[in-house]
Amino acid sequence: MTxxxxxxxxxxxxxxxxxxxxxxxxxxxxPLTVISADxxxxxxxxxxxxxxxxxxLRARVPHLGIDLVEPGERYSAGRFANEAAGWLTAVRVAxxxxxxxxxxxxxxxxxxxxxxxxxxxxxxxRERLRTWAAGLDGGALARWALRxxxxxxxxxxxxxxxxxxxxxxxxxxxxxxxxxxxxxxxMRPWYIVLTLPRELLRRRIAERVDAMLAAGLxxxxxxxxxxxxxxxxxxxxxxxxxxxVAMLAGRLPEAELRDAIVRSTRxxxxxxxxxxxxxxxxxxxxxSSRPDEVWTVDAARSPETIAADLLERWRAVxxxxx
RNA sequence: GGCGCCGUAGCCAAGUGGUAAGGCAGAGGUCUGCAAAACCUCCAUUCGACGGUUCGAUUCCGUCCGGCGCCU
Numbered sequence: 001m002t003x004x005x006x007x008x009x010x011x012x013x014x015x016x017x018x019x020x021x022x023x024x025x026x027x028x029x030x031p032l033t034v035i036s037a038d039x040x041x042x043x044x045x046x047x048x049x050x051x052x053x054x055x056x057l058r059a060r061v062p063h064l065g066i067d068l069v070e071p072g073e074r075y076s077a078g079r080f081a082n083e084a085a086g087w088l089t090a091v092r093v094a095x096x097x098x099x100x101x102x103x104x105x106x107x108x109x110x111x112x113x114x115x116x117x118x119x120x121x122x123x124x125x126r127e128r129l130r131t132w133a134a135g136l137d138g139g140a141l142a143r144w145a146l147r148x149x150x151x152x153x154x155x156x157x158x159x160x161x162x163x164x165x166x167x168x169x170x171x172x173x174x175x176x177x178x179x180x181x182x183x184x185x186x187m188r189p190w191y192i193v194l195t196l197p198r199e200l201l202r203r204r205i206a207e208r209v210d211a212m213l214a215a216g217l218x219x220x221x222x223x224x225x226x227x228x229x230x231x232x233x234x235x236x237x238x239x240x241x242x243x244x245v246a247m248l249a250g251r252l253p254e255a256e257l258r259d260a261i262v263r264s265t266r267x268x269x270x271x272x273x274x275x276x277x278x279x280x281x282x283x284x285x286x287x288s289s290r291p292d293e294v295w296t297v298d299a300a301r302s303p304e305t306i307a308a309d310l311l312e313r314w315r316a317v318x319x320x321x322x
Numbered sequence: 323g324g325c326g327c328c329g330u331a332g333c334c335a336a337g338u339g340g341u342a343a344g345g346c347a348g349a350g351g352u353c354u355g356c357a358a359a360a361c362c363u364c365c366a367u368u369c370g371a372c373g374g375u376u377c378g379a380u381u382c383c384g385u386c387c388g389g390c391g392c393c394u
Contacts (some may be wrong), residue, residue, distance in 0.1 A: 011391095012392075015358075025391075030385095038358085039356090039357060039359080040358055043349050045326085046368095049358095050358080057374090074356060075355095075356085075358070076355040076356070076357095077354080077356090078354090078355035079355075104357065104358080105352085105353090105357080106355090106357045106359090107357080109353090109354080110354075112352085112353075115355060116354055116355090118354090118355060121355095128388075134356080134367085153352085153353095153362045154352090154361065154362075155352075155353075155360060156361040157360075157361090158356065158357090158359065158360040158361080158362045159353085159360065159361075160360095161356090162354095162356090175354095177354085178354055182354070183354095189325095224348085234356060234359090235355080237358085237359075238358040238359080239358040240357085240358080242358090244337065246392090248344050263346090263347080265358080266347095266357080267358095269358095270348095270349090270350095270357050271357090271359095272351085272358085274351065275352095275353080278351075278352085279352090279353070299326085305331085312346090
């Protein structure tokens with residue numbers, strides 16, 4: 001029933017293209033609530049390095065999906081998909097337009113297309129298994145994964161561990177679960193992909209890293225560590241944080257911090273572009289797969305101009321589609 | 323002016339008389355519950371230039387060019 005899956009605008013693009021600014025400009029024109037699809041902004045207190053919308057903007061425009069867990073906690077695409085589905089209806093009921101904004105393609109997909117139905121996994125056994133798997137060397141881990149799931153195609157210890165976890169805890173291979181059924185997504189996405197020529201994007205990345213450092217990224221990390229958060233906590237394992245933690249631990253010269261962050265941010269942006277270029281395929285469900293379901297936008301223009309275009313286009317697309 | 327060392331991809335860098343490691347950067351890609359993660363692929367017909375020795379030279383010899391150091 002496509003009717004139960006309303007069309008929802010989804011604003012994506014690599015870091016530093018200007019998603020937040022466009023969302024803010026759009027909010028000036030229409031009452032909307034931002035649902036952040038960002039695997040890092042879910043962590044409380046990690047504000048500067050994750051480039052969260054500032055308090056002033058958040059006071060003006062409601063934001064969901066931010067400050068959900070402690071930096072030491074683990075969050076996941078599945079949890080996001082469930083929670084965001086709830087927010088989506090709540091926002092609609094309140095008569096506002098939900099706008100998904102985010103750079104985490106995997107989260108967006110989980111929400112739009114659904115994941116497989118994961119049976120409940122025993123937390124203790126899961127933890128013990130992870131510990132055990134962490135002790136294996138890469139080759140042994142991969143062999144286990146292949147033995148437990150013939151369709152395992154590699155992808156390093158992280159994915160191999162996942163294969164072991166699912167197979168050993170549920171008695172069925174991951175690929176089998178995936179084959180069986182994919183949950184229905186909570187919405188039909190209308191993708192707006194913000195793009196910028198590499199050169200320009202790099203410049204914006206460098207500027208943003210400088211701004212983060214000037215805003216006190218190092219202190220933010222230091223404060224979090226002082227609070228007792230482990231240096232290898234999942235919240236501190238992202239771009240910018242990892243490097244800063246290394247610097248504070250003496251593993252990276254302070255003079256090299258800035259460039260190290262710029263470098264990993266670029267690499268991250270590149271991965272995001274690859275994702276949005278190849279993984280955004282709209283599900284070939286129903287009659288709706290039309291080319292305009294992925295709209296690529298030149299982000300070099302002003303946020304206001306983009307917002308105006310966006311709104312016009314949105315009205316046409318949504319009227320047409322409902 | 324003399325002596326010595328060095329010159330390998332955009333950068334760093336290993337190397338051998340027998341047909342150019344690796345890292346960074348760059349490019350492309352994978353992606354079903356850690357995704358700002360994890361992982362994969364590509365990237366020097368060529369080793370400063372020109373000669374010589376040799377079956378064969380990036381590797382040995384000579385000259386030149388460039389850089390560095392020391393001496394005068």
